Amino acid sequence: MTDAEVAAVELRRLREKRRLRLRPASRVTRMRVERERLGLTVREVARYVGISNSFVSQVENGMAEPSLSKGLRLARFFGLAPGELLVTVKEEK
Secondary structure: OOHHHHHHHHHHHHHHHHHHOOOOOOEEEHHHHHHHHOOOOHHHHHHHHOOOHHHHHHHHOOOOOOOHHHHHHHHHHHOOOHHHOOOEEEOOO
16 A cells, blocks of 8 residues: 555544544533633634634534643633533533
8 A cells, every 4th residue: 555545544534533523412512611601702712712713613523632732721711620621511402
């Protein structure tokens, strides 16, 4: 297999892994709960923290995990312990 073929296989595996990590619609991350409680948009959080809109959304939806530095900035912004950011909670309707 060529390097390009190996890379393509790895990319497919990563995409499949991400699909499997999607959370049920009735569960959301603590980060999202706090953002909504504060009445902020994804764009506002991204601007204040200094990261992209899409990355904030991906973290909230379990599609990405922040690096240590980004995770600390997000946790500090929301007033949460870093370990609490990605905890899923049952969504109240």
